[in-house]
Amino acid sequence: MAMALVIENARVGDLFGTYWEQGHVVVEGDRIARAGPGPAPALPGAAVLDAGGRLVTPGLVNAHAHLYSALARGIPLQRFDPTSFREILEQLWWKLDRALDLDGVYHSGVVGALGHLRSGVTALFDHHASPGAIEGSLAALKRAIEAVGLRADLCYEVTDRGGEAERDAGIRENVRYAREERVPGFFAAHIGLHASFTLSDATLARARAEAEALGLGYHVHLAEGKEDPVDALARYGVRTAERLDRFGILGEGSLLIHGIQLSGAELELLLSRGGTVVHNPRSNMNNAVGAAPVGAMLARGIRVALGTDGFGSDLLTEALAARLLAHHASGDPTTLPDPQLLSLLRENYRLAEGAFGVPLGRVAPGYAADLVLWDYVPPTPLEAGNLLSHLLFGAISEGIRPRTVLVAGVPRLRDGTVTGLDEGAALAAAREAALRLWRRM
Numbered sequence: 001m002a003m004a005l006v007i008e009n010a011r012v013g014d015l016f017g018t019y020w021e022q023g024h025v026v027v028e029g030d031r032i033a034r035a036g037p038g039p040a041p042a043l044p045g046a047a048v049l050d051a052g053g054r055l056v057t058p059g060l061v062n063a064h065a066h067l068y069s070a071l072a073r074g075i076p077l078q079r080f081d082p083t084s085f086r087e088i089l090e091q092l093w094w095k096l097d098r099a100l101d102l103d104g105v106y107h108s109g110v111v112g113a114l115g116h117l118r119s120g121v122t123a124l125f126d127h128h129a130s131p132g133a134i135e136g137s138l139a140a141l142k143r144a145i146e147a148v149g150l151r152a153d154l155c156y157e158v159t160d161r162g163g164e165a166e167r168d169a170g171i172r173e174n175v176r177y178a179r180e181e182r183v184p185g186f187f188a189a190h191i192g193l194h195a196s197f198t199l200s201d202a203t204l205a206r207a208r209a210e211a212e213a214l215g216l217g218y219h220v221h222l223a224e225g226k227e228d229p230v231d232a233l234a235r236y237g238v239r240t241a242e243r244l245d246r247f248g249i250l251g252e253g254s255l256l257i258h259g260i261q262l263s264g265a266e267l268e269l270l271l272s273r274g275g276t277v278v279h280n281p282r283s284n285m286n287n288a289v290g291a292a293p294v295g296a297m298l299a300r301g302i303r304v305a306l307g308t309d310g311f312g313s314d315l316l317t318e319a320l321a322a323r324l325l326a327h328h329a330s331g332d333p334t335t336l337p338d339p340q341l342l343s344l345l346r347e348n349y350r351l352a353e354g355a356f357g358v359p360l361g362r363v364a365p366g367y368a369a370d371l372v373l374w375d376y377v378p379p380t381p382l383e384a385g386n387l388l389s390h391l392l393f394g395a396i397s398e399g400i401r402p403r404t405v406l407v408a409g410v411p412r413l414r415d416g417t418v419t420g421l422d423e424g425a426a427l428a429a430a431r432e433a434a435l436r437l438w439r440r441m
């Protein structure tokens, strides 16, 4: 049996109501063996981590990431004067992703994965695009994430914007990765699709055939900007979700990203099909595409999760942004209260359990030992009922960060130091890769 690790003298809690003011967690192998109040039982030979009264929670899950965007920080753009969401894509993201080669994919993957690790995110769902280097791109991304040590569900964003050859290569990369590179518990797959307005019926039919053969759900942007419904109505005579439903895309296990420009009939359709809408408030505000009707979706019973859409990787700040956007957009400071916000974060765990086949999100025996020791000793009373508030406001006002992060029982961040790679060297290599990338744009 693998050596046990005992975390003691910790404030231990999760987002499902567990909290012990003075608690312990015992990790054996990749799972939590026991957890509870008071000191840990004596375990001869076990390693001991004294939390010093700091907070320990399960690792977080990001339901929508774009690691390929990680080398965009500080990018010089010759022209950036977009007047629409489509022009934001054309002037920045579709230039950046086209300039990526496999080296750029790898380094952006390392930088993006490090950002997630240092934000306490131990599992993520990535939506990848690199139309200049499609074949093998998910393998390069996987190698980068493996080096940092996270769990990841990967896919390639299939699109028609680069013509048939690129479209076919994108489908092949999804299939190749799903067939050859999945690792139970660590690397999972979806079939990636960009968005309705860049996908023909023929492409959606091909993607559907592959998804059904592999038994996979879809990861697709849905009604983010106005482009999506305008295009679907003009070309197909229906709204966006209605069009995607013709291809069976909205079902359980599918990740439907954004869901902003939706009609009441489309919301009913989403509810009946069972897919999960993933909300990304900071990206939505940045792109000026509006606010998804999260409260209304939850009230109807639609599943809603939370992602960052490549706008950083700090899921706690994203969760607070979800609340701020809801208040601001509605003019009502009671919108998206704790129970609703908690339901988003819990849906992230449900999605990850489905993808990775491992119980995640609770501090309880049998659950995955994905644990974060936050560098946080609360300045005000902390209890089960206000743990979320401590996380949100601690994150925004104190910048609480993880001190130690375990993924499947393995310390991937230990006392602030990344264990899987030399972080300084990785960032130096990333800066070089970013310079090469920017010169190609």
Ligand SMILES: [Zn+2]
Residues within 6 Å of the ligand: 064, 066, 127, 221, 257, 309, 310
């Ligand atoms: Zn996205």
